[in-house]
Amino acid sequence: MRAVVTVIGKDDIGILAKVSTACAEKMVSVDEVTQSILEDYFCLIMLVGIDRMTCSIEELQQNIQGKVPDMTVHVMHEDIFDSMHRI
């Protein structure tokens, strides 16, 4: 099972590091990362493995949010993207 983590907000130093740490704390493995900066905006999309995750998706979201409080953080199950965008 995988989930999609997105982090959007003003660019700063160490966002990727903080988000990855938050994932590792909950035994979540980072499978793929796409990151881009549009003007001043930082946009990170991460595909993470949640098979060994030690908490719920909501708690993972809160843990990441706690590390990067100024950013908008979403964590959603991969199924929802698959069902909406693939036939």
Added chain:
Amino acid sequence: MINTRDIIETITMIQEENLDIRTITMGISLLDCADSDIDRSCEKVYKKIKRLAGTLVPTGIAIEKKYGIPIVNKRVAVTPISMLVAVSGGDPVKYALTLDRVAKEIGVNFIGGFSALVQKGFSAGDRELIDSIPRALAQTDLVCSSVNVGSTKAGINMDAVKLMGQKVREAAELTKDNQCMGPAKLVVFCNAPEDNPFMAGAFHGPGEPDCVLNVGVSGPGVVRAALAKMPKDAPLNEVADLIKRTAFKITRMGQLVGSEASKMLGVPFGIIDLSLAPTPAIGDSVAYILEEIGLEQCGTHGTTAALAMLNDAVKKGGVMASSTVGGLSGAFIPVSEDAGMINAAANGTLTLEKLEAMTAVCSVGLDMIVLPGDTPAETISAIIADEAAIGMVNSKTTAVRVIPAIGYEEGQMLDFGGLLGKGPIMKINDKSSSVMIERGGRIPAPMQSLKN
């Protein structure tokens, strides 16, 4: 990996464009609760609903957290209560109070099924139930009521139409200190679907399984946002295509949530009702979609054509996305629940006559319309008859949910709060229809009924 653009699109739909699962509605058959003693019958009803739907709300919340998508309402629909009244006799309000009590205990938003199906005539229990509707709605908070007075196969039961005009008024009288809330929870149907998850018209038809989970998805905001990005000179077939593609994505999400919920609850998955159901929230409006298509304001000339296209495109997208599309599926046009409709009605662009024309091409009918407080019962009956005739002849569901604003002046608004919104009092034709309504009897089924 999933396309970045797709990911951002989904998140934008949910965060900014009000995409949500409007409701998961558990349908529960109460036929096995019927008992010749009404108190015993009520006790069985209470126990069965509590047993089957006790975990509906926590399950809904768990799914919201897992997928990050809001499920706005969790509801229960039950067998038309008139069938239980037929066995038990007694005061049907007892059932309403039981439903209200159990709904509050399990935490659902509404419970539907204080209903009777009388399209061809009254059987035991039907009249008693209809008579008790105004009291039942006044004494409960969460109970919704509906009566089916006509169908393409059976014609229109004009005795029931006459009666319902009176009951709508009585329901308003009894709740006049509470924004005339009673009739906002009462729907009069023609061709009522048995698996509709949307309130106030939801009930669990006698042909349905013992327990089933139906899902209603919504997303007028998503459709409007998609259309807003389209160039203004794009031809209408391309507009229809875009609506279809958007409806497809919305329905797929509903399918995912519905099957997940039914698995968690151990209940078979029924249908997805893909309806563009507006809410008073800014941007979550069907009227704004019509305006985005190119009308200065909803209600002007061209509205019916735009709505017909919208309704059809929504269905086509939905059918491709799920093999079990059912219920009402299409576009809802409840006036008080739609910011754009409220504006259009308040400044006179949207009239009752135009709304009636729109109901011939949309998925339901005259919905959440506030009438002057002195509207006679016969006129309400006549409005119901007109609407039922449109449904009967066009083999489609139509419904009437009108609220006589008793004690309010023209120009004032009724404010129901929450999803029910607020509505201005609309003008009606003041010429009488009473002789026709007093005739009663039946309007025979039309030629369209002879399809066999």
